[in-house]
Amino acid sequence: MLEVINVKTTRKTELIDITHEIEKLLPNKDGICILFNPHTTAGLIVNEGADPSVKEDILAIFSQLAPEKFPYKHLEGNSPGHVKSALTGPTLILIVEKGKLLLGTWQKVFFAEYDGPRNRKVFLKFIEG
Secondary structure, eight states: OEEEEEEEOOSSSEEEEOHHHHHHHSOSSOEEEEEEOOOTTEEEEEEEOSOHHHHHHHHHHHHHHSOSSSOOSOTTSOHHHHHHHHHHOSEEEEEEETTEEOOOTTEEEEEEESSOSOEEEEEEEEEEO
């Protein structure tokens, strides 16, 4: 089964918890969940979801790693977003048990926006087994 999660971002950079949206689409079975983000200035991350300062810290470090002011050769104005998405990647593969993601106690799945605000998609493929 292929599903689509629509994500509406509201800021230039942000991490949006999509864990609940993913689990709503999963059948009550064991298997794996493959997530794919088809955007070149966004990513997918698994990290702590309990303390919002973790998201702030991640975005702050990414801003230092790929600053707005840098002599980028790509002149479209979104080069920092391309670099940040290369750091986080477009794909996650997660274990599913009885329709729930097998995550650690504090872990959540985040859509990482690096060039917003935009309307984005995440493709979800569940493979039973």
